[in-house]
Amino acid sequence: MTNGPSDLTIWLVIVVLGIGTFLIRWSFLGALGNRDMPPWVLRMLRYTPVAVLPALVAPLVVWPAATGGQPDPARMAAAAVTVAVGLWSKNMIVAILAGAITLFGLLYML
Amino acid sequence: MSPIPHPGASSRQAPADAAEARPPRAMFLHGAVKSLPFLIVMIPFAVLFGVVATEAGMDIAQVMGFSVLVLAGASQFTAVQLLSDNAPVVIVILSCLAVNLRMAMYSASLVPWLRHASGGQKAWVAYALVDQSYALSIQEYEANPAMSLPQRLAFFAGVATVVCLPWMICSWIGATVGQAIPDDIALDFAMPITFLAMIAPMLRTPAHLAACFVAIAGALLLAGLPSGLGLLIAAPLGMATGAIIETRANRKAAA
Numbered sequence: 001m002t003n004g005p006s007d008l009t010i011w012l013v014i015v016v017l018g019i020g021t022f023l024i025r026w027s028f029l030g031a032l033g034n035r036d037m038p039p040w041v042l043r044m045l046r047y048t049p050v051a052v053l054p055a056l057v058a059p060l061v062v063w064p065a066a067t068g069g070q071p072d073p074a075r076m077a078a079a080a081v082t083v084a085v086g087l088w089s090k091n092m093i094v095a096i097l098a099g100a101i102t103l104f105g106l107l108y109m110l
Numbered sequence: 111m112s113p114i115p116h117p118g119a120s121s122r123q124a125p126a127d128a129a130e131a132r133p134p135r136a137m138f139l140h141g142a143v144k145s146l147p148f149l150i151v152m153i154p155f156a157v158l159f160g161v162v163a164t165e166a167g168m169d170i171a172q173v174m175g176f177s178v179l180v181l182a183g184a185s186q187f188t189a190v191q192l193l194s195d196n197a198p199v200v201i202v203i204l205s206c207l208a209v210n211l212r213m214a215m216y217s218a219s220l221v222p223w224l225r226h227a228s229g230g231q232k233a234w235v236a237y238a239l240v241d242q243s244y245a246l247s248i249q250e251y252e253a254n255p256a257m258s259l260p261q262r263l264a265f266f267a268g269v270a271t272v273v274c275l276p277w278m279i280c281s282w283i284g285a286t287v288g289q290a291i292p293d294d295i296a297l298d299f300a301m302p303i304t305f306l307a308m309i310a311p312m313l314r315t316p317a318h319l320a321a322c323f324v325a326i327a328g329a330l331l332l333a334g335l336p337s338g339l340g341l342l343i344a345a346p347l348g349m350a351t352g353a354i355i356e357t358r359a360n361r362k363a364a365a
Binding site: 013024026028029045046047051056057058064065075079086090092103 | 151166167168172175179180181182184191194196199202206207208209211213217220221224229232233236237298299300303304306307308312313317322324326328329333340341347348350356357
C-alpha cells in the first residue's frame with residue numbers, strides 16, 4: 001500500500017484502542033463494581049456483535065475493493081454460502097471452509 | 111427414598127470430590143485444558159490477522175502492537191480494514207470500540223464472582239477478558255459456585271494463557287509468512303468470510319436476525335457516506351432493532 005495511513009496514525013490507533021478496550025473490559029469489574037446497568041443498556045449490548053460486524057462486512061461483499069468496487073458474483077456467492085452453512089452447521093470453521101471453497105472454485109471457473 | 115440424590119443438593123453437600131477441592135495450580139491446568147479446543151479457530155484466525163495487516167502495509171511491530179495491546183480479534187480486523195480505507199482516525203477508533211462494547215457486558219457479569227479480588231488481579235482479568243476466556247470462566251463459576259476466589263482466578267488464568275498467548279504468537283507468524291504469500295490469491299475476502307462465519311451461528315433468535323438485517327440494510331444504504339460513518343449509524347440502528355424485537359417477544363411470552 002502506497003498511500004496508506006502514516007506510521008504515527010497507526011500507532012495512535014493502536015494505543016488509543018488498547019487503552020479504550022482495556023477500560024471497557026475493566027469498567028464494571030474495576031470501577032462501577034456494585035452498580036447494575038439499566039436493562040435497556042444490557043439489551044442493546046447483547047446485539048452489538050450481530051449488528052456491528054455484518055454492517056462492517058456488507059459493503060465489502062457487495063462492492064469489493066479487489067474488483068474496483070464492481071459487484072462480483074464469486075464473492076457474493078461465497079458470502080451467501082458462508083452465511084448459509086454457518087446458520088445450518090452452527091460451526092465457524094465449517095462455514096469458513098465452505099465459503100473459501102466456493103470463492104476459489106468460482107474464481108477458478110469464471 | 112430415591113437412590114438418586116437431588117442434583118442441586120448433592121453439589122452443595124459434597125464439595126470434597128468436586129472441582130472446589132482442587133488447589134489453584136490444578137484449577138489453572140483445568141482451565142488450560144478446557145480451552146484447548148478454541149485453538150482450532152484461534153490459530154488460523156491469528157495467522158490471518160498477521161497476513162491481512164501486513165498486506166495492508168503494517169510492519170511486524172504494529173501487528174504485535176495490535177495483538178498485545180488491543181488483544182481483541184474482531185476489532186483488530188476492523189481497524190486494519192478501516193485504516194486501509196483511509197477512514198479518519200476518530201471513526202476508526204469509535205468503530206473498533208463499538209465492536210468491543212460487548213465486553214462491558216462480560217465485565218459486568220463477572221462482578222458477582224470476582225468482586226473481592228485485588229485491584230491488580232482485576233486489572234489482569236480485564237486485560238485478558240476476551241470472548242473465549244469469558245465464556246469458559248462464567249460457565250465454570252456457575253457450575254461450581256463453591257469455588258474459592260483463588261481457584262476462580264487460577265481457572266481464569268489457565269484459560270487466558272492458552273487463549274491469549276497463541277493469539278500473539280500466531281499473529282507474529284502470520285505477519286512473518288504473510289510477506290511470502292503471492293498477491294493473486296483473493297485474500298481480500300478472507301476477512302469478510304471469517305466475520306460472516308463468526309456471526310451466522312450467533313443468529314439464534316428473530317431479534318438477532320432483525321438486528322443483523324437492519325444493520326446490513328443501513329450499511330448498504332449509507333455506503334455513500336465517508337468511510338466508516340455509515341457503520342456508526344447502521345450498527346446502533348441494528349442494535350436498537352434487536353432490543354425492541356426482544357422486548358416485544360418477551361411481552362408476548364408474558365401475556
